[in-house]
Amino acid sequence: MVSNVFSDSSAVDRIDDSLHASNLSTWQVVRRLVRDHLLPRKRLLIGCFAAMGISAATTGSLPFLMQMAADDVFLGKDERMLYVLPLLVVILVGLKAGSEYFATVGQAYVGNRIVADLRVEMFERLTQADLGWLQRTHSGRFVSSFMNDVLAIREAASLAIVALGQNILKVVMLTGAMVYMDWRLSIVAMITIPFAIRVLGRQRRRVHVSATKTFQETGDLGILVSQTLTGIRVVKAYDREEHETERARRIIDRTLEFIMRSVRTKASSGPIVEALTGVGFALAIFYGGYQGIHGALTAGHFMGFVTAAMLMYQPMKAVAALQTMLQEGVAAANRVFGIIDLDSRVREVPGALPLKVTSGEIRFEQVSFAYRDGEPVLRALDLLVRPGQRVALVGPSGAGKSTVLNLLLRFYDPQSGRILIDGQPIADATISSVRLASALVTQEPVLFDDTIRANIMYGSEGASEEAMIAAAKAAYAHDFIMNFPKGYDTPVGEAGGLLSGGQRQRIAFARAMLRDAPILLLDEPTSSLDSEAEAQIQKALDELLKGRTVIMIAHRLSTVKKADVIHVMEAGRVIESGSHDELVALGGAYARLHRTQFGSNDDTPKHGKPRRAGAASA
Structure with a gap:
């Protein structure tokens, strides 16, 4: 993939990824970092900059000591200065070392504190983000931003901002010393600086583009690693190890190319500044030597000036390198700030009040919803679930069943219509209270890589030990939990992988x-289980349903036979409603589903009055 170490490959390019990114300029990024992360720590920063000022001042004083050593000791033969100057050098170097230590530790803390703050802000935003956006963006990209992008911002903050200030202070101090010694000689020495600034400005844009592509490729690699580990059984079963390795190699090679583009650009910054500085330095030597030959400049004066110019070389080179590093931080910040x-599309209205659930009645009134424009999932849906009623939603995939639950939990808000719980529009209530009113059990039980105890108490951390054990017993989980050596403190593994499917579901x-x-x-909740596990889970399910308003989604009709009302959905609408026996007798969509799953020999209903579409809200 990378054919040449020292030149860019024109064949490597990529389009933007799905991660939302802002388009902030360098100045906007710097201003935001200063406002949100540096100013709140201004006392520490003031101390850091004071230390930098001391370091710069001691550095700026060294040329004057060199001048005094040449003029007073070597030429003036002043023996007293022979004792004074070394003592001053020791004092100044000690101050310089101490101040640089304080500045280095301080700026490191600021940079790492920014990383911690940004990770917290990103995590908080991800937990509050719209479910649709999260599902469209692979988790590998988020992990890449957490692990890589924020580190580049740290470099921009702690080095390219704080350290940039330190080097600029040194440059200012040394420039002042040079101008004080000889302003004409200073102009000659710095005549090439404008050319260096222009060249570095062009390189800054190249680094920004290359850094952005590098972060995107790193995100692609995170996606591939995540997918491969998740599907490793399929990868091995289909003998695709070599194929996946080749995919990884291509991504890693592209990442290397974009990294090297940045490296080549940054590596050229120092030599460019060095070459241009060398030209200015040569002109200064020529001009200073000419002045010295004609008696207009003393040797000590010239040595002091040359010392200042040499001391300024390293800070100027650092400034040139840091401005390219700043662009990597800007590229990363645009992704993180994005x-x-x-x-979030789901927002609380001003003055939202907590939802007060008394009986648990649920009502959908003319609710329409689409995940994407022009592709409606629910069409003017009317639905009534009476308090304590068990209602089942059945129908083909894409009928809108899961969307009903998503809207009821306010993962999304409908485009039109409204949803009420006990007569209160949930759009006017606090999001937290709406979600606390419900308990969700999904097809694939979500368990976290923690203990059984922590998973049962998730969302109910204030519950007592007795209440937790009672809940486990009611879910028919206590016996198998106690068979583990560590009981409730048994780790469940990643995604509950150390437990069977039935055990995971009972913990849920x-x-x-x-x-x-x-x-x-x-x-x-039982569609992924075998018949034996489903029979065990059904006991726990019957216990769980007691005294609650229930909406269940099922493809297995055996799980909905006991429902009070079954609504058959198709294309975002309810087309049939009734009990199991009523709908079988109706001979419509539900009866066809029933025949498909059970054949024609299943028990037939002996009574009941079936209801057609429109009866859902009766």
Whole structure:
């Protein structure tokens, strides 16, 4: 992939990734970092800059000591200065060393504190972000931003801002010393600086583009690693190890190319400044030597000037390198701030009040919703779930069943219509209170890489030990938990991988029982289980449903037979409603689903009055 170490490959390019990124300029990024992260720590920063000032002042005084050594000791033969000057040098060097230590530690803390703050802000934004955006963007990109982008911002903050200030102070002090000694000689020495600034300005743009592409490729690598580990059984079963390795190699090679583009640009900054500085230095030697030959400049004066010029060389070179590093930070900041600044579509209205759930009635009134424009999922849906009623939603994939739960939990807001719980529009209530009113159990139970105890108590951390054990017993989970050597302190592994499917689901039920919410939402909680595990789970499910308003989604009709009302959905609408027996007798969509799953020999209903579409809200 990379054919030449010292030149860019024109064949390597890429389009932008799906991660939302802002378009802030360098000045806007710097101003935001200063306002949000540096100014709140102004006392520490003042101390750092004071230390930098001392370091710069001691550096700026060294040329004068050199001049005094040449003029007073070597030429003037002043023996007293022979004792004074070394003592001054020791004092100044000690001050310089101490101040640089304080400045280095201080700026390192500021930089790493910024990393910590940005990671907290990003994590908070991700937990509050719209579910649709999170599902469209692979988790590998977020991990890349957490691990890589923020580190580049740290370099920009702690080095390219704070250290840039330190080097600029040194340049200012040394320039002042040079001008004080001989302003004409100073002009000659610095005549090439404008040319260096112009060249570095062009390089800054190249570094910004290359850094952005590097971060994007790193995100691609994170995606590939995540996907490969998640699907490693399939990768091995289909003998695709070599294929996945080749995909990784291509991404890593592209990442290397973009990194090297930045490296080549940054590596050229120092030599360019060095070459131009050398030209200015040569002109200064010529002009100073000419002045010295004609008696207009003393040797000590010239040595002091040359010392200042040589001391200024390293800070100027550092400034040239740091400005390219700043561009890497700007590129990373645009990605990180793009996440932090992302506005959520689901917002609380001003003055939102907590939802007060008394009986648990749920009502959808003419609710329409689309995940993407022009692709409606719900169409003027009317739905009524009476307090304590068990309602099942069935129908083909894409009918809008899961969307009903998503809207009820305010993962999204409908484009039109409204949703009410006990007569209160949930759009006018606080988001937290809406979600606390429900307990959700999904098809794939979500367990965190922690203990069984922590997973059951997730969302109910204030519950007592007795209440947790009671919930586990009600979910028929206590017996198998106690068979583990560590009992409730048994780790479940990543995504609960150390437990069986039935065990994971019963722990999820125990968590929902401990939550003790008045509304229970079940999204195909038994569809991934075998018949034996489903029979065990059904006991826990029956216990969980007692005294709650329930909306359940199921493809297996065996799990919805006991529902009070079954709504058959198709294309975002309810097309049939009734009990199991009523809908089988109706001979419509539900009956066709029933025949598909059970054949024609299943029990037939003996009574009931079926209802057609429109009865959902009766």
